[in-house]
Amino acid sequence: MDRVIEWITARLARQQVVAYALLDGEFQVLEAHGLENVVDPVQGGENSSLWEHFPALIGLEDRLHEIVALPEGVLEIPQIISRQPDGTPIYYNLRVEAIHEFGARLLIFALDTTEQSSLEQQLVQQRNELRLNIEARQRAEAALRQARDELEIRVRERTLELEDANLQLQALPRRLVDVQENERREIARELHDEIGQVLTGLNLLLKMSTRLPAETARHNMEEARGLVHELMKKVRQLSLDLRPAMLDDLGLLPALLWHFDRFTAQTQIEIQFKHAGIDRRFSSEVEITAYRIIQEALTNAARYADVREISVRVILNANALGIQIDDRGKGFSPEAVHPQGVSVGLASMRERVASLNGSISLDAALGEGVHIHAHLPIRE
């Protein structure tokens, strides 16, 4: 055995060998030294075989048989890490060589590369940390780019909104004049066509009565009374259209119920009305705004929607009045109605709502009906 050790020592003299083993053709250990330096104890098992001494060779059994068969067969596994009991790493290259001395077939030895591998580990550590820093920086830059892009998109959207609002603001005085002129025109037409004509008829009737026999004059007076009655009715109607006294006297809910009855009688369109919390008084501004929004929406629906039914909901929440008006009629394309997508009626609604710091939205499309939602803050 001394001769074997002497031979192995001479064979490995120039190399920093930390462990070795000499094996026969059946992979039985003939001689071994320093294996405890390179083999960690197995977790949960016990060392019992060659493969326990050289776990790095598990899975390479076929390759070992090939090496045994070759005159100068070699297998090398570089940079295996093992740890001393105090945790200090040892790096070694495991080398398997075919030999034909002393009945042995394989010489397995571990060459210590700790010094150079430790230096390499430090370099790799620095390189990897640098790469991780670069990756983190790239991720941060990408996140910044994305945030900047999103901000630019929001700025563009906000700019467009501001431009649109500015256009609407510029158009507001003209629209208000339009609204005012429309109302005046309507009143003038009512006065001329309806009331003026009745008054003319009444005037003629009264003039003629002075020249007629008493019996005929009495008949004319009856007719004149009928015209006066009709005239009073028209004046009341006109007055109600301008501002229903019921709204001021009794409040929103009675005024709406009265308006719905009148609307249905005139148009044959049923109103599905749901309400909550509005059987009380609100400020005059809130009541007239809510009333006008609903009045305008119903008038538009009667003119354009071609429906038999309209849904109106007025709900009082904690600090606001929510109004929802829906019809399932023809609908319309908002852009087609007005260049900025805003009709005079809706503009009027918006102005009223804005003055209360509320909001209003109109959702309409051809064939999809019209859906109006308003939110009116109330001040107690």
Place this chain on the structure above:
Amino acid sequence: MASYCIIMTMTRTVQKKICLLGDFAVGKTSLVRRFVYQRFEEKYQSTIGVNISRKALQLNQHEHMQMVIWDLAGGEEFSGPQANYIKGASGAMLVCDLTRAITLSTLRLYAADLQAASPGAALVIVANKSDLVAQRVLAEAQLAELAAELQAPLFMTSAKNDENVEAAFATLASIIA
């Protein structure tokens, strides 16, 4: 004369080599440390070469496995002597980092290297660092796509919080047993 009934229980122990493959700093060493030693270290320590650990597993009443775990350096090219790192492996864990997208795309290359060196080796895909929820960039769909492509089970793990680590190794062990 007394008679005796002798019951002999035969226990089979198999030894299997598995490799952990994936880019640097995805947590391969942390997974092994958690599985084998039930420890976790916050500090990142780069691996060079190969760190070989072993753990005995009981597969069932009659079968044990000694799993030889090769924790390989990330970014390794398996040519020359380094090819022996993955030769003879029965299976491998392909490990990516849920917070770094690039670590998923390279797994296909590792899978190809492994199949060339050890044809038929089983695979398990491990998406590690599931504890870093806010930094996560990899979507489950991306991982599922790779898992389907490689026909490998997929596990979301956290070596730090000890989530799914045992399950991933146990699944690989049951496939290669």
